[in-house]
Amino acid sequence: MTVIVRDLRPDVPADTGGYARVRHLALPYILFTPDSVRHFLVHSHPDARTRLLVAEEDGEVIGAAGASLAHDSPEPGMGHLNVYVRPDRTHRGAGRLLARAGEEHLAAVGAVKVFTWVLDEPANRVFAERHGYTRGRPAHFLRLDLAQGTLPPLPEPPPGVELRTAADFAGDPRPLFELDAETVSDEPGEIDVEFTDYDAWLEQNWRHPLLSRELSTAAVVDGRPVAFTLVYTDGATRYSTSMTGTARAHRGRGLAKLAKTHSLYRAREAGLTEAFTGNDAGNAPMIAINKWLGYEICATEVRYVRELG
Template sequence: MTGTVQSSTAQPGTLTIRPGTDADLPTLARIMSEVQPAHPWTPETLAHELRVLREHPKRPHYTDWIAEQDGEAVAVASVLQFPGMFHPERYHAELMVRPTARGQGVGTRLAAVLEEHLRARGAQEVLAGAYEDQPEALAFLTRRGFTEAMRFFDNVLDLDTFDAAAWAGQGALPDGVRLVTLAALEQELGQEAARRAYHAGFAEAREDVPRTGEATPLTFEDFQKRFEGPTMFPEGIQLAVTAEGEVVGLSELWRAEGNPARLNTGLTGTRRAWRRRGLALALKLAALRVAREEGAKEVWTGNATTNAPMLALNDRLGFRPRPAFVEFKWGGV
């Protein structure tokens, strides 16, 4: 979960703020989905993500709160340490207020709770954010001393308008490389061998993905937990594999829980020695063929606005950017 702020500044009515529990996951999922409908959550997905956090060897911190007005949940907030970019003094903050509860000071009260908690933990860096078409949320962060660090586009491809015929014959692979899905590779090599090859390619490719801090090394044991999530789609994971069995490129599709018409792109990347040889295009085209076969109507992906090569490729394929998520930072480590 990335840091998010949706808030307001007027005085509230009767408001109570309490720590959340696992029993509140349906409430968190409902409010998070209401505030950011483009990125909905389910209790099952939240439960999986929390279990991954709690079992991670870095022991990242996580806590959340529920704001209730006259007994009704109107806002949620959380503080966590993201395992993929871990530093013991870096935290991510989320704060989301339902649209019907804005303008009543709920966000201000919750922000005070978050700030007190972060001070008590000795936080030296806090990351949070909002979308660029949410000026009140951006101003809320700015007033609290946050400054912009990076922007990330949602890029969306409408498969009804994607001209597959225009790409016929393109996306050839280099000699000695074949395209195979993760599901097929598991059948060929066995599950563990296939996943270890996938992990090796993934771990190197992700190191160069733009982010606001250094990537934490990804162990195979932690990587394995990805396969336990409710949106895992092995047939949608395209791998470029050499004759020696090395995964040198990949493009991932994940299911969008509760929306069979949408697929989400995970990582698309190649190992450093294999870049600028057409692998990304071949992998993306293969993934889009799978998406069409699955009956999906849209494919979503996220890209840092500084990732010019991937943005250019997605633009060629017909992906179109939505408002960018603006990540803000306070302090530094």
């Protein structure tokens, strides 16, 4: 049995489905579907130089990797590489081959540092360190049982604040883009991010196939969104927040908590049963909000980095 690594073919269902399945089996806390895999590759920014790779054994996809430049970082030469192998298909060399192919691609397009996420488990840490990566910041995945858990009482918006869904901004989503850009720049992490390209945001984020505009919720003051939670769903029972934040001038008022609580109530009413989110381990305010909502830490990842060259 020979493992080969090749580029994912976005228009081949066996490839996008296989990639999504590997990601789900290896990391079930992030939502992936064949449509979202295809969307990510096809609509990736040209400056990201994105490649999605699959490891195949006897015609079956057993591993997946994504390699890209952090084109939205003000620091050039930063690269992302994440490698996943089906838990029942490890120790066949797929991870090693995927990592090598991803690093070679990133080096060829100008990366000088490669960042990767690694589940905080012994075998995964050993794999990363054996390949020359150094441990960095941890982050947590959190899970909420919407079917059996109990949400806190539903808060009322304070005076001067109203709640709207992202669908209410369908005619002009630019205010949500501006809020997203402000909040993402304040997120803790090892790579700074700046959203400056509105058209790219529309293509990659606003038109993402998993985005639920009906469940994504914003707290609005004087007609403008000042806090929000953006929500993905898998079209079945799973819910995930991709971003929750508040504009700097309105922090400390509980508006992000307000928006997310209302979104979760509507998600439960819509029949969703499981909610996920993720936080940098140093993001104490957001972790506190999520624990207040009933989320519990279910896994931890660690950011690893390697210098190329």
